[in-house]
Amino acid sequence: MTSISRFRVRYAETDQMGVVYYGNYFVWMEIGRTELLRGMGLPYAELEKQGIMLPVAKAFAKYIAPSYYDDEISVHSTVTRFTASRIRVDYRIMRDAVPEGAQIVCVGYTEHAFISKETRKVVHAPSDIAEKVRIPANAEDLMTRV
């Protein structure tokens, strides 16, 4: 399952190079996975209320082209790996509505561990998540290579 989030680039997200600051793509990935979890019927805010957190263990981004203030951006997020206590999400970030058609600006992934909010220790993924996660057949193709 791939979730798509759409928004415009904020002025605050640009830097003096005139493009989006590289660190902000990780904020956009977070928007993507928030929507991905919501689309699976598991809003992250609910998860935290149940005492489960999903801190980031690894994060990677490969920058392909710049994006600019006021651009229409879409983040395409897919669960590409799921084990007892870990989950990986891969992202494709696009500039939409540019004259030449949509353009990939960044790809990347994040890996997360399921953690108990109380003990801060790694725990098994809750069963309602385990039941709802679907790894697409082409997950390997969607995974960003470093």
Added chain:
Amino acid sequence: MTSISRFRVRYAETDQMGVVYYGNYFVWMEIGRTELLRGMGLPYAELEKQGIMLPVAKAFAKYIAPSYYDDEISVHSTVTRFTASRIRVDYRIMRDAVPEGAQIVCVGYTEHAFISKETRKVVHAPSDIAEKVRIPANAEDLMTRV
């Protein structure tokens, strides 16, 4: 008592106008008041551990000149008002080490209420704070007029 915090402008803090994004001055004010409280012997991290929070009730900034990537900045923070349950801090933000000498780039203030972390209700300022706060004689002069 005036506390002085020093740091350099981060690339992340600039925007495509080539100057520091206006919202970041409020982050710098927060650095200023963190150091101000520490200098008073009341680190804010300690305050939160004691169950007291100081959320911002009002915030104002007046922008006088731009500041740039890698500039050496100093934030001059002073408690200018203190009542049973409220505190006001005024700030002068300077670019230092510029050829012409230091230059004021921004002035402003924040007002805060003392809040219980547990009940999220307004409470009286803890007595150790009340004892340590000193309002300078020239507080009125230091207060930014809107």
Added chain:
Amino acid sequence: MTSISRFRVRYAETDQMGVVYYGNYFVWMEIGRTELLRGMGLPYAELEKQGIMLPVAKAFAKYIAPSYYDDEISVHSTVTRFTASRIRVDYRIMRDAVPEGAQIVCVGYTEHAFISKETRKVVHAPSDIAEKVRIPANAEDLMTRV
């Protein structure tokens, strides 16, 4: 004319108090005025291409209630004052879709000068802006008092 912008609170926008960090409301105001200008037929990105910038001269926020991760936010932005070379925008920021109905969380304003991108000096507002700006009859009521 009042423009309304809608989005959800990002995880990145929260702080350890469990609520949105106070500085981020100024980023939301910037989203509001971007949409306000676009709604007037004057996208800010276009304005910059024409060599006009609108740096912030003053910014004020009054915090009424906290907002939380994943909240649906709306920013209501109105031009409340317009002179030869300055513009003021007032904002009401709401949490929508809460069980009790929409709730105001923050009000505030920003004042801007029209600046030439080339000379960085104050200039007259471009005539196409001057023609399109409408100050509502109740502008005084919409202006946040400090």
Added chain:
Amino acid sequence: MTSISRFRVRYAETDQMGVVYYGNYFVWMEIGRTELLRGMGLPYAELEKQGIMLPVAKAFAKYIAPSYYDDEISVHSTVTRFTASRIRVDYRIMRDAVPEGAQIVCVGYTEHAFISKETRKVVHAPSDIAEKVRIPANAEDLMTRV
């Protein structure tokens, strides 16, 4: 050559998990490489004035332990690879002054291309950089493995 940058965690950098937001470590890496270049006698601000930019092509972080508001942080940055038009910097980010001694919280790297500010095309590294860069003998050991 390894450069060390020191600063304290800002309140703005925490999130509702009570720890530093994962995206902010990339801002800290940027602080690290700014100081690294300055230490080499090549301030990045100068480089941009000469018409050379160093946009990020890849960025990776591995999160080992959380860091907290007001922590004293040090970023240890080393150039680990240098070719005609690319440079890689590896980072170790530490919490200092914790009772148990310093603790690694994050490791990672960024890769950059040398770009002409005017043409936005890849160019050769300026010769004054090429002359000053030193790759340490243990560069391989310092490189974060994905």
